Amino acid sequence: MRLPRPHHLFLLLPAAAAVSATSWGCQTVQSGLTYDFKSLGGAHSVVSSISTPPTIQNTTWSIDPCAPLQKNKDTDAKEQCPDGTYVCGLVRHIDTAGKSFLAEVIPVAGDIDGHAVDEQVLLLNATEAGGKPRGVRVEFNGGNNFAGHEQRAVVDFVCDKDVTGEADEAITFVSYEWSESAKKQVLRLEWKTKMACVENAKGGGKGEEKKSAHWGFFTWLFIIVFLGAAAYLICVVWLGWDLRPHRDMIGEMSYLVKDFFGRVGSTLQGRSSRGGYSAV
Structure with a gap:
């Protein structure tokens, strides 16, 4: 499988910015x-x-x-x-x-x-x-x-x-x-x-503001973990590193990702069952 080169990703940024720009539209x-x-x-x-x-x-x-x-x-x-x-x-x-x-x-x-x-x-x-x-x-x-x-x-x-x-x-x-x-x-x-x-307002009210900020932390954490893992795998594939010395690290990363999604699931389940916000 041929991975896209990093500079190709920047070509997508202007299109994304154009989509997010909206007029008044009431x-x-x-x-x-x-x-x-x-x-x-x-x-x-x-x-x-x-x-x-x-x-x-x-x-x-x-x-x-x-x-x-x-x-x-x-x-x-x-x-x-x-x-x-x-x-x-x-x-x-x-x-x-x-x-x-x-x-x-x-x-x-x-x-x-x-x-x-x-x-x-x-x-x-x-x-x-x-x-x-x-x-x-x-x-x-x-x-x-x-x-x-x-x-x-x-x-x-x-x-x-x-x-x-x-x-x-x-x-x-x-x-x-x-x-x-x-x-x-x-x-x-x-x-x-x-x-x-x-x-x-959509997303308004104290409860919604807390919910938005709470989920924002997980979103950024996931992005950081995902980008780190992606960068690591790209280096492994492109530079031709031997995977054997890195098996333990890969296993540890898999455990961290699994644990992360487990915490997210527990948080969301806690919200739906109690109607509130569980501490993390």
């Missing part, structure tokens, strides 16, 4: 935990109002955090944001008689006219020192140059254990104003949802 990995917001997919809206005598200005901010907003076939395309928009603002003026007319269409964020939504994600700081993150912030970019300004939407998904976040009432309009630091017109929304809580 979920994010932060501090080793996966926050999944796919249940919030679909169009959601919140309205902000200001007095503009003799009218009232209502702006309907629509967002789909997971995909571009779907067009309404019964509405004129000119009265909707362009294809690829994730966050859209429709500004209407309402007179004293209750009649309204559409004044502005604002494509705030999305894959629009060569721009990219390019979501940026980070954890929201805890409200007190040593506390858990209070949620996840997502920046949606790609808004067209509207009224001379580039656009951006910043959505804070805030942890609320009693709210699913699937209803529009969970979304609050915060502001829509010029950001000097970003050099963009920025829409800010707050979205309460239990999906932003650490306890609901």
Whole structure:
């Protein structure tokens, strides 16, 4: 049997890195935990109002955090944001008689006219020192140059254990104003949802964190033992060493591997039988 030469293994590394790189996709990995917001997919809206005598200005901010907003076939395309928009603002003026007319269409964020939504994600700081993150912030970019300004939407998904976040009432309009630091017109929304809580993140919670760290030790130990054994056998085969002086070492290695897997099996069995974590 011809073994692969070591330098061939490095050719596989770029491919592995490419597979691990993922886009937003309505979920994010932060501090080793996966926050999944796919249940919030679909169009959601919140309205902000200001007095503009003799009218009232209502702006309907629509967002789909997971995909571009779907067009309404019964509405004129000119009265909707362009294809690829994730966050859209429709500004209407309402007179004293209750009649309204559409004044502005604002494509705030999305894959629009060569721009990219390019979501940026980070954890929201805890409200007190040593506390858990209070949620996840997502920046949606790609808004067209509207009224001379580039656009951006910043959505804070805030942890609320009693709210699913699937209803529009969970979304609050915060502001829509010029950001000097970003050099963009920025829409800010707050979205309460239990999906932003650490306890609901995949792998989240104290027990899961312990389990993950516990198994990580065995994983690294196995890798080290496996690589050491592989390197030893490669040297034996490639360099043509006589195996007879090394029989005792090979036997000892076999015993160590068997003992290692025995400990792993005992640990896993202990967890399933007691629902806890056995000491090692």
